[in-house]
Amino acid sequence: MSFVRVGSAGDVGPGGVILVTVGSTEVAVCNRNGKLYAVDNRCPHLGGPLAMGTLHDNMLVCPWHGWEFDCTTGKCDFNPAIVLRSYEVDVVNNEILVEIL
């Protein structure tokens, strides 16, 4: 498994979401209670930018039409068959590392 540095841990505080790029893929990195999770930035509804959404507990809310996804699993709240791709995240020496697929 390979990882790429995408930023500093201080870039995303608790309850925050940031957009990072991993290779050619846009990824939303969420900070839920100090632990980081990463999912695809593109909403499977109509392509909304999830990193521009808000995080409520573990639910990432799309800014366009309000679909919600569990940032820890990628699952959509009303249809668990709709799942965002998730990526492994690590923090080493205060740097955020995200898995390259």
Ligand code: FES
């Ligand atoms: S584009 Fe995300 S809810 Fe519609």
